[in-house]
Structure formats: structure tokens, C-alpha cells
Amino acid sequence: MTDLSLHLMDIMQNSLTAGASCVEVGVKAQKSTDLLTLYVRDNGSGMTEETLKRVSDPFYTTRTTRKAGLGIPLFKASAEMAGGDFRIESAPGKGTTVTATYEISNIDRKPLGSVADTVTMCIMGHPGIEFHLILENEESSFVFRTEEVREQIGDVPVNDPVIIGYLKEMIEEQSRILFGGILNEIIS
Numbered sequence: 572m573t574d575l576s577l578h579l580m581d582i583m584q585n586s587l588t589a590g591a592s593c594v595e596v597g598v599k600a601q602k603s604t605d606l607l608t609l610y611v612r613d614n615g616s617g618m619t620e621e622t623l624k625r626v627s628d629p630f631y632t633t634r635t636t637r638k639a640g641l642g643i644p645l646f647k648a649s650a651e652m653a654g655g656d657f658r659i660e661s662a663p664g665k666g667t668t669v670t671a672t673y674e675i676s677n678i679d680r681k682p683l684g685s686v687a688d689t690v691t692m693c694i695m696g697h698p699g700i701e702f703h704l705i706l707e708n709e710e711s712s713f714v715f716r717t718e719e720v721r722e723q724i725g726d727v728p729v730n731d732p733v734i735i736g737y738l739k740e741m742i743e744e745q746s747r748i749l750f751g752g753i754l755n756e757i758i759s
């Protein structure tokens with residue numbers, strides 16, 4: 572996978588498969604500590620302790636079409652190869668939070684890529700699900716919730732192409748504002 576937003580897409584897909592009605596994505600970049608944190612939190616089925624234990628192992632998956640699930644192992648590897656950490660918190664019936672951290676300046680850290688594309692594609696494909704996005708640097712943050720968009724657009728569906736285009740531009744702009752000059756791949 573070429574960039575971190577594609578990993579996020581994979582992990583969000585897990586949340587949707589787990590029956591989540593709300594999926595929250597967070598991206599936090601701290602220049603002073605050289606730390607980038609990504610998380611995906613959902614209110615889906617959660618994992619049993621047994622699943623949780625085995626989930627970082629590529630030969631474990633509950634899907635029946637093929638043997639090895641790779642979403643989580645690859646996300647974990649992306650963090651560990653870039654001097655970061657990885658953790659999953661999950662409880663059956665409660666939901667799951669998957670968190671990966673990266674050394675921003677590590678040569679093996681993949682570029683963030685387009686979080687705007689990832690999130691808007693999820694909204695397009697799953698208009699009945701609520702998505703939250705939190706972008707954060709040390710000084711400020713941007714919070715986006717589909718619930719608030721719905722309130723403002725009334726009868727227009729949240730996956731209307733015009734709405735999606737608008738959301739994509741807004742998230743792109745906020746990513747530039749918050750991460751430009753902190754993540755070297757983003758020009759502010």
C-alpha cells in the first residue's frame with residue numbers, strides 16, 4: 572500500500588463489516604514530538620479476546636472466502652517500520668479502536684495520502700452510516716460529522732455528488748492548513 576490513507580480505508584472497511592453505525596477517523600500530527608497518530612474507532616460488534624489475540628497474525632481471519640486477513644497486519648507493519656506503535660482496543664458489543672503511530676520524520680513513514688478521498692468514498696458508498704473525522708495539530712483541530720451535514724442539507728442525500736465534492740474540497744483544504752509544514756509531503 573502506497574499511502575496511509577489507503578490503510579485507513581481498509582480499517583474503516585473492517586468497521587463497516589462489523590456492523591458499525593458510526594465510524595470515527597482521527598489524524599493527529601505533533602511537530603514537537605515528531606509523532607503522527609491515526610485511529611479508527613467504531614461502535615460495531617467488537618472482538619472477543621480470542622480474535623483480538625490472533626488478529627495481528629496474517630493467518631487469522633473470520634472471513635471464509637480466503638485464509639489470511641491482511642488489513643490489520645499491514646497497518647501494524649506500516650507503523651512498526653516507521654518507528655511507531657500499534658494497538659487495538661476492542662470489546663464485544665462495544666466496538667473497536669485501532670490506533671497506529673508513526674515517527675513523522677522516519678524515512679520509512681509512508682505519506683498520508685488523501686484522507687479526503689478515503690472519507691468521502693466511504694460516505695458515498697455508505698450513506699446510511701455516520702462518519703466523523705478529526706484532524707488535529709498542536710495548535711488547532713478540525714472536526715467533521717455527517718450528522719451535522721445532514722442537518723444542514725435537509726432532504727438532499729449526504730452522498731449527492733455536489734455534497735461529496737464540497738466535502739472533499741473542505742477536507743483537503745483543512746488537511747493542508749493543519750498538516751502543511753508538519754508532514755513534509757503536504758505543501759501548505
Ligand SMILES: Nc1ncnc2c1ncn2[C@@H]1O[C@H](COP(=O)(O)OP(=O)(O)OP(=O)(O)O)[C@@H](O)[C@H]1O
Pocket residue numbers: 581585586589613615616617618622626631632633634639640641642643644666667
Ligand atoms: N473493527 C472491527 N470490529 C470487529 N472485528 C474486527 C474489526 N476489525 C477486524 N476485525 C476482525 O479481525 C479480522 C482480521 O481483520 P483484517 O482486516 O486483518 O482481515 P480481514 O478484514 O478479515 O481481511 P482483509 O482486510 O484482508 O480483506 C477480521 O476478519 C475480523 O474478524
Ligand SMILES: [Mg+2]
Pocket residue numbers: 581582584585640641642643
Ligand atoms: Mg480487513
